[in-house]
Structures are given as structure tokens and as C-alpha cells.
Amino acid sequence: MAGLALEDIHKHFSSVVAVQNVNLDIPHGRFVCFLGPSGCGKTTLLRLIAGLERPTRGRIALEGKDITEQPAHQRNFGMVFQSLALFPHLSVGDNIAYSLRVRKADKSACRHRVEELLELVRMPGYAARHISQLSGGQRQRVAIARALAIEPRLFLLDEPLAALDAKLREDMQLELRMLHQRLGVTTVLVTHDQREAMTMSDLIVVMGADNQVHQMGTPLEIYRNPADTFVADFIGTSNLVKGTCSGSRQVTVSGNALKIEAMPESVKPGTEVTISVRPEDIFVVPGTQKGENNLQGKVTFVRDVGSSIEIYLDCNGFQIISQSTPKDRPAVRQGDAATAVLPPSACVVLTS
């Protein structure tokens, strides 16, 4: 079944561009994260989907039906706001039942549904409490329960976990993920935290400071095959090395020829490219060793945090970071000469 489709969405606020050229197809029932730095337009995109803003241009469709002009209160979506926006004058139960009351549901049905939802968010017996009596995590759950009360067609969350402390945040991430698996409702979550996005989502939409979508894919796809240098740099850490294509499946980096397993078709010899290699894919061996895909350098810094070891190499002016487990710890110290080995399969060639 077709899910949510965004076609050629643009949103301008007077002269400021908030979102541009967005084309997305979000399949039904998936958990999708909009990920990007602050100011990239991810929240605006969510508000466009919710109907709280009208796009300057473009079309939004849900299950094949155009909803671009439909006002927010007729969309039947559930939304959790960053500030949560719980109604301070209503009790927990009245907050959750708000959408049911608006739809004139009868009292006993409301009460029943409120109990059911409080059970779902693991807060049974809280219906009569006031919002001011709840902790941050509990408010979070009430906001989620309130948004789910009408069984929304789409569940939207705008950085709902940003205000929580680290431990609680990780718990809530897991809980949200499990809730999604149980309910199967198409969910869109906005976040600037890539770890959160990687933990929770089926699909990640990466947005950049140019207010455009850079890549959409599963978390591993995006991690393994970033579409451009922005994505490679934003998702996890990446070694970005500039070079020039010097033949089929070969890139020259400051005099060293590197073999590449997969070369994009558009890259011809002579093209300037950037190679992205994840730190955990790079091996470091002691001493200066010649060989295929080897870069010689000097150890400038060793960060040993117990569970992993990062080695910083200075290879003729550019920095290479390698990460390894304590088991495979290379026998090098700061100041030593060392060689970084970049496996051909781990080198991703980027043209932009």
C-alpha cells in the first residue's frame, strides 16, 4: 500500500527558504527519521505533513489522496511536539481524551480508551493526576498517549526526546520503537541526533544545511554508502580524503594509488573525487610499509577509551583516523611511524 508521498515540496517564509526540492515516498507502516543539523528544515517538513504549514509549492498525498489543502484538524494525524504542548488546565486523562471528546465520543468509551492508552505507555492509574505533578519522562508518555488516542493515520514526533537526560532518552527510544512494532502506524520522527535515528528507524532521511534532502535509505545503507561528503561526515565519523581518479578503479591520493572496489560510472580519469573510509575499516600497522592501498604517516595521537582505541595518523598533511578494538590494538605509540591500510571494499568514492 502506498504511504505518504511528498512531491516537489518548497516552503519559503517571506524571503527565507525553509525547505526545497523535497521528493519523498514513505512506505506505509515504516518508522522514518528526518535527520539533519539544526536549521535544515526538518521540523518545517514535519509541520507541512501535519498541516500546520502550507507548502509554497508542491503536493502532499497520503495513500494516493491529495491532502495538501486539508486543514490540520481534519487530517487525523497524531503529533508529539518538542515542548510536548500538554494542556496545563486538564488532567492526564482529559489530555489523552481530548481528541475523543472533540469527536463527541461517549464518556464510558473515553474512559475505557484512556485506561487502555495509559496501560500502553506503562502509566496505569494516572488519569486523575495533573500535568504539573508528572516527571519529564511521564509527560513524554502522556504526550505520546494523547497523540495515539484516535489511532492516527500518521504518527509525527518533533524531537520529543531532546529534553530528556541521556539514560531516559535511550529507554524512550527503545520504547518508542517497540510501540511502533506493536501498532504498525507509519511514524515520522524529527531528530538531530544520528545515534537516535540509527537506533529507531527503518528509514533515515538526511537533510542538509541547504534545506534539501541528501539521501534516504536504511540506516546501514546510509552508513555504508553515503551519497555525498555531507552525509558521510554527518552520519558517524568518516575519513574524507581528496584525490584524483587515475584509471579504472583507481584513485591517486598525494602520490599513492588506491584501489577502489566500486567506482561510480560518472567518474572518469582526471576527475577530482573524495574518498570516504570509516575509521573502523582502516588497519594500522607499525613502521613504514609499501604496498597496495597503504598510506604512510606518523602517529599524532592515540585515544584509548578502553572499549575502543582511536589512532590519529598524519599522512603527508591529511589526517587519517583508525578505530580498533583492544584485541586488535596495533603496537604503535604517539610519534611512531605507521602505515594505514585502506581496504578497497571500504573506500567509497564521492563526487560531491
Next chain:
Amino acid sequence: MIEDKPKGLRAHLPFIYPAVMLVVFFVISFGIMVTVSFFHRVPGAFYTPSFDLNNYRNLFTALFGRVLVFSIFIAALCAAVCVAIGFPFTYFITRMRRKAQVVWLVILVSVLSLSTVIIAFAWSLLLSKTAGLSNLFVWLGFMERPVSWSPGFWALLCGMCYIAFPYTVLVLYPPLSRLDPYLPEAAMTLGASPVKTFFSVVVGSMHSAIMATLIVVFAFTLGTYLLPQILGRPQHWTLSVLITDEAIYHSNLPFSAAMAVFFMLVSLGLIAFTMMIGKGRGPKQR
């Protein structure tokens, strides 16, 4: 533990200052009024000190009762009208851009600089038969011939609301500008139409602010003295007019003091009652 109690005059100054002010400007003058209200009036002269309950006994007349009820009624009505108009007005101001908000507030505050006398005569002119608004309506074709709307009950209410309106907005502005703009949006995503959102969320979450504003405007307009004499007929005179009449034209200070004390007690009682009802309903705002 170290004893760190404030010592000396300097440490007590923050408490002494407001206490002195309160005593000088309120307790003493109020005390004089309460004392005088028990004094015995000497007709043709002033009064002699005594403990005379007759001033209070004389309050229980039909005239006093009618005027008291009317004073409270018109002040309450004025408060209700001001809040009913002022609440949405202030809400829309707070949703504007900052610069536009300032312009609106400056216009409102500038109304406060007008003297009550000017406002009263301006309204009596505006509502008059000879040069008033009805002439404009006749010219526009809404009415057949000009009529006189002043003096009268509605003219008085108009004038009182005009004076109280800026205060209404100024009292409502701070809580409304602190209202989380996401609350109405949340209500909309939950399926509430804009009108439903306004009443259930904006009005609902502002419940205590609305109560407070009603009380402020009620207390403020309760003492209206000049407007009833210019915009109202004698049956629209408020208790303040009666008190002034007694004090100045009949030189009966003890009786007018008794009226003033009784009036104040009744209005304080009403305000306390309103606040009690307000507390019972819904969680308090933090």
C-alpha cells in the same frame, strides 16, 4: 550551623519601607474613615466623636439597597464586556509580530492619558442627538432620523468599558503572551477546529488569568463616580455618587463613611467569593 540572621536597621529596611508606606497611605486614612463612620453627625455643623451605630442602621433603606445592587451590577457587567471583547483582542495582539504588538500597546496606553472628564463629554457628544453617531447612521441610510442615546444605561456602560478596556488588555497581555504557541497547534492536530481550539485550549488554559482580570476590572469600575453623572440618568447613579452627595452637599461625613465602609466590605466579600469558586475549578496555573 552558622547563625546568619540579618541584623540592624539596614537588614530590616526592605520590610520597613513597604510597611511604612502601607501605614501612611492606607491604614491611617482607612482608620480615620472607619472611626468617622461611628461618629455622631451634628446637623448644620460637623460631627462629634462617639460610638454611634445609627450611621450603619440608616444604610438599610430601599434607595441604598437599589444603588448598591446597581453599582455592583454595572461594574460586573462592564468587567464581563471588557473581558469578552478584550480577551480575543489581546490574544490576536500576542500572535502578531513583536513590532506590531508594540504599536497596538502604545495606542492603548495613550488612551489612558485622556482625562475621565474628556472621555465622558466626548461620549455624551458622540451619543447625542444633535451631533452624535446617529446622524452618521442617518446619512448612511441605516436610520430614519437622529436619536439621543445619552444619557442612559448603555451610554454609561459604553463610557465605563472605554475607560476599563486598556486596563483589561494590559492585565491580560502578560499571561497571554506567555501562552505556549504549540498548545493551539496541538489541539488542531488532535482534531479541534480553530473555534473549538480557542475556547477549549486558549480560554481553558487561561482560566485563572481571566478570573483575575474580571476581578481587577470589577474593582476598578466599582468606584466610577463621574461617568454616571454625565452619561447616566439619576437612576444610573452609582454608590460613589451617593457617597459624594452625602459627604459634600449634605455635609454628612459619618454617614458617607459608613456607606463607603459597607460598600468596601460587600465588594471584598464578592471578590473573595469569586476567588473561592475559581480555586475549586480546575488545576491552578503555575
